[in-house]
Amino acid sequence: MEGYEKLGYMALNVSDVSRSKDFYEKNVGLQASGDAEGIAFLRCSEDHHNIALYGADKPGLKRAGFEMKSAKALDDLGIRLASQGISILEVPAAERKLLGLGRAFRITEPSTGATYEFYDDMRQFGGQPFKPTVAKIQRLGHFVLKVRKFDEACRFHTEVLGFRISDRVDGMICFMRCHPNPYHHGVGLGCADEELLHHVNFMVTEVDDIGRAISRFNKAQVPIVNGPGRHPPSGSMFLYYLDPDGITVEYSFGMEEFPVEGARKPRVMEPIKASIDYWDSFLDPRKATVGAIERLTPFDPVKEKAA
Numbered sequence: 001m002e003g004y005e006k007l008g009y010m011a012l013n014v015s016d017v018s019r020s021k022d023f024y025e026k027n028v029g030l031q032a033s034g035d036a037e038g039i040a041f042l043r044c045s046e047d048h049h050n051i052a053l054y055g056a057d058k059p060g061l062k063r064a065g066f067e068m069k070s071a072k073a074l075d076d077l078g079i080r081l082a083s084q085g086i087s088i089l090e091v092p093a094a095e096r097k098l099l100g101l102g103r104a105f106r107i108t109e110p111s112t113g114a115t116y117e118f119y120d121d122m123r124q125f126g127g128q129p130f131k132p133t134v135a136k137i138q139r140l141g142h143f144v145l146k147v148r149k150f151d152e153a154c155r156f157h158t159e160v161l162g163f164r165i166s167d168r169v170d171g172m173i174c175f176m177r178c179h180p181n182p183y184h185h186g187v188g189l190g191c192a193d194e195e196l197l198h199h200v201n202f203m204v205t206e207v208d209d210i211g212r213a214i215s216r217f218n219k220a221q222v223p224i225v226n227g228p229g230r231h232p233p234s235g236s237m238f239l240y241y242l243d244p245d246g247i248t249v250e251y252s253f254g255m256e257e258f259p260v261e262g263a264r265k266p267r268v269m270e271p272i273k274a275s276i277d278y279w280d281s282f283l284d285p286r287k288a289t290v291g292a293i294e295r296l297t298p299f300d301p302v303k304e305k306a307a
């Protein structure tokens with residue numbers, strides 16, 4: 001299977017679109033790339049958008065969008081999902097136009113309830129390169145979800161979606177790359193007692209991006225909730241902070257890259273704090289506490305109980 005190009009974009013629910021747009025533009029360093037029908041688009045690449053902000057009561061994850069390597073890769077994934085009994089919802093043409101997408105469909109990830117979207121292509125933003133401002137953002141890096149059915153969720157992401165495990169913190173966290181995309185993780189799952197968006201990550205270019213962010217956030221009273229620290233699994237230096245709704249956002253610098261073939265096997269790490277941060281850095285309890293997962297279809301508690 002040809003697989004994935006990359007994690008393409010995150011659609012986030014926020015309580016005040018213009019306030020959050022201002023934050024992601026001025027404090028995080030994304031570039032605004034248009035507003036339509038109440039949605040604010042921002043980018044950190046040549047794509048139409050890498051973040052889409054929607055107004056909603058409960059801040060958190062609306063959906064995650066994955067760009068496939070090709071139309072065939074999208075078809076192959078659709079066939080595999082259907083064979084597993086997963087319902088596929090084609091994104092209507094009017095919405096695809098709004099989002100700048102080619103063919104696209106959505107599913108509900110069975111364990112987390114998160115909406116995943118897969119598409120073959122996203123329009124480029126007028127061929128204009130992304131111009132970094134306050135941080136040299138390289139790309140939208142990854143997101144992590146908290147989930148109760150941790151083992152089931154790991155199985156679905158690997159066996160059905162075709163992600164590859166890069167490392168695991170035993171029974172706690174599973175880091176997966178969107179094969180053949182080389183980066184250590186595009187998606188992470190954390191074993192928890194709830195389903196929640198844990199954080200959204202942007203990869204930056206140099207250690208100075210982390211240092212400057214600490215000063216910028218302190219001046220702007222943006223809460224830093226963890227770090228600076230270093231993750232042993234990926235080797236990334238990290239800084240976690242909160243957006244205006246309290247959604248956790250991460251900058252990370254440096255990440256292991258994997259070859260398409262002959263990659264090292266996944267490591268299993270001890271489920272201890274040092275496996276997550278070997279600098280034992282500052283940690284605020286507000287980290288990863290806001291991030292409701294919006295369901296694609298209305299939540300049906302009877303069906304959920306039976307599952």
Ligand SMILES: [Fe+2]
Nearest residue numbers: 144199201250
């Ligand atoms: Fe992360």
